Amino acid sequence: MERFAFVMCAGFGLSAACCFLMYVRIRAGRFYPNRWLGVATSVTRRNGHVWEPAHKAAAPWILRAGVVALLASVLAGASLIAGAEDGLGWWLTIAGAATGAAAVLIFKIGAEGSALAAAGSGRD
Template sequence: MSRLLLILCGGFALGAIVCAIQYVSIRTGRFRRNPYLGLPGYARESDQVWKQAHEAAAPWIGRAGVVAAIAATIAGVGIAIDAGLDGWDAITVASALIGAVAAGLYLFGANTAADEATKRMRRRR
């Protein structure tokens, strides 16, 4: 079994679970302002800015979670068929690249949507 595939599978699965929890919490209105989980930089803002930013980012967070789950599944299939023993094989590279897309969706897509949604609210201050 490849240690790298195991790390990729576990890491992306954890990321998918965190995205799912965040997405459901935002959609049900139960995602409270906190400095630990969520988009960085909005915890210092008001409750209204926090809510607006995360509601705008929720679709991107959901997409990132789905893509991370796909990356974890690919790594899991690689573990199941004993791939990755030679280091960087096709399954390992595919899982890592798809996981990088998931991270990009969260980091850039969600933050951009949140910034656009809260730009007017911040200008009023």
């Protein structure tokens, strides 16, 4: 269970950092089309003119997902400190996993949905 908690702590921490980086670059107008970061749908990747307004619409959701992912990372880290095998540590691990799942859903549903709406399209 400790390995799982460590992977969650590192993974959600990295996800939070990526979300914050994307948010800052989107707000600065310096988030250009790329293969690695962003809302990756056929609509946003098809046209360079759609990329920017789609990501500006998704930016608040990306920030929310980053904050929730950071919370998941902190919970997983706290479970490592408390001892992830039993008692409080076990509950912190479960809470971190559930919070991390919420972060993924916030990004997937919120950010992607608002990006597609801004692009003027329905679901792919």
